[in-house]
Amino acid sequence: MLSKIVRTVANQLILFILIFGLYVIAHGHLTPGGGFQGGAVVVSGVVMLLVAFSSHDLKKSLREPVLSIMESTGALIFAILGFAGLGTVFFYNFLVGSPIFGRVPPTGPGPGDFWTGGFIPLMNFAVGLKVIAGLSAVILAIALFARGEEMEE
Amino acid sequence: MDFLVTHAPILIVALPLVAAFVIPLISIGRAGDRGRDIFSLAVFAFIAFLVAILVQNVHTVGIRVYTFGATAPELALPHGYMVPVRIIFEVDSMSIFMGIIVTTVALAALIYSLHFMKGQTGQARFYSLMFLLYAAMMGLAFTGDMFNLFVFLEIASIAGAGLAAYRTNMAEAVEGGFKYIVISAISALLVLFAIGILYAQYNVLSIAAIAHYMQYTTLDMIALGLLAGAFVIKLAGAPLHMWAPDTYTVAPAGATPIILAASYMSMYALYRVTFTMYGGQIDTTAIGWIVIIVGVLSMFIGVMMAVHQTDIKRMMAYHAISQGGYMLLGVGVGLAVLADPVALANYGRDAMTGGIFHIINHVFYKALLFMTAEAIFFRIGTRDTNKMGGLARNMKWTTAFYVIGALAISGIPPFNGFASKLLIYETVLKFSPVLSVIAMFVSLVTLASFAKVFYAAFTGPELPAFREVREVPKSMIIGMSILAACIIFLGLFPGLVVDNIVAPATNALIDQAGYINAVMGAVP
């Protein structure tokens, strides 16, 4: 655990990092980014918390069952979105033309429209959720393991 | 039912992935261990049913192409497109043949693990990893796209290494898993490099399209060398086989057969790249001879190292390397005469059939032998043959299964090893008599080493330490008897199996034009 200044600044900064990470996840179909990239940004914020507070304290906030459920839910939402188009073909973009994310953009350069892309933004969210849960669990498990503790008490 | 047949290729790969992620949720919930076991068995039974109907479908209708995200499953080349731009699955007879092998072995291993894993922690992760490994191997069998091959190869490696290092309280287990993941990571990076070279030249990623546009330039030769080297590392072929004994020995019982099957999936990927993607343009005689030499080295080094092992599972792992050499020998002879139609019709096709038939035989009897070795370890806690003795008195079923497996691997008549080895001996004799003599000698030494272990471990006076040893639990016996029944069936009716399953696979490998036309249609 580091000094009080570091802990206070980390507490304030994690919110901005979280918002930036979610922005990168959400705009994956318009600007560079997407599920994995945004998830990695959020996890770098979690690493900042891990350095500022000790892993022993962070284990009380990020419990292992919660992370496991988040990870499985992300993967299941991704798979369900794939199966939902099975009336035609697997991974068929069934949301094109519908009111959710369904607008078809004009071809060529232009300002991006957020409500386009079909089910790709939804898949970005699912992948982002899974990456946040998975990578935080990995980093927390390695940090605890190197100190001699396990993740599930 | 039509719906299931149309979408079977993707359901077989996607359902185990979904099951792998549902299992942790079930374990955290209130259903607990029993619910998880029932769920795993139910999902796996459904997937086995889907594989059965897909087998029937591929053998009647022909090559099945499944495009992701198009408006119809077979529409790989939509109106106005010159190259396939979507991810495709292309299932031909060779793919579904490997699918049958993997599904049967995984079913037996799953039933075997139900009791074996009791008492270990983190069991939900074990079953998740097994489903992930199964999904990755079926994806590797069905894929029609080079980059998908790389992704599924990596998923199989990661899941396999996680399973091999499962018993983290033993230092050897972690060491075996570590070697597996290092070797797999390096070979997968070589595959990615070769995919980059091929993409830079032809701008397409699907196997049929690359085969269509292939002109055999120097860069393509480099790519073939990298791909062949990476796949020979992954299938434990002779000069690069050092990782295999360590990894197969330390994996827990239900996982070893599936990791073994993953090595033969890499062999399938090697055949897919050599026969279908490069096809008739390579110098088949030279490449065929290289495959034959790797096969002969594997046979010889494997069996010579196996004879003096004292750890029973390590001996079986070396025998796995040696039998892999038989398969490479058979298919290598077929590849060497691919350009010569007379020799191909005379003995080349039968050599390839023998090599491919040996894959299914070997995976079945090797899985059975590994399961018996782990059954012994489960009951007496050691794998050292110097300490065992007189086990046949108390473990009658295990002894019977060991005898069946040992006779099958040595090629003794009523069991399945005899049929495929006879095919290989006869056809390789017409190609080059020296190789056939080496193959028969290796078979003799195999029988000798298994007989030695049988006398040491099973017969002989009963040791006082093992007086209370009982037979293994029922679920383990059921798992082993599924494989034993398959071995006996394949041994008694080899003609049935060869005509219906193996010969179409050989034809699918030799017939490159059919594979390309299934995707590219009538594009000239």
Next chain:
Amino acid sequence: MEHVAGNFPFVASALLIGIAFYIILFKRNLIKLIMGIAMMSSGVNLFIVALGYRTGGNAPIYTDVPPGPMVLSVPQALTLTSIVINVAVLALMLTMVIHTYRLTGDIDSEKSRKLKG
């Protein structure tokens, strides 16, 4: 010499892969082995991204892009997938090295071996 200067990304990728092979084959410390594999994956990823470059091209994104040709976008997708897979592989390898250190007390590959022959 202008061949080297013109193809500099490929030369750099070849150097990275070559040095990584040397590390993997000849260094005995397990952590250095993992770093060698990370370096080799960086080399292969650099190779794949570099082969998509077209001279004077812009990023392959339609949002507010200046007019002109674009670089190829498929190699960027392939590289992203490869980076994700290598993160998982490196995490797995690091966990195994920590286990080995706990169980044998050594991360030298010669001293912490138990399976021989």
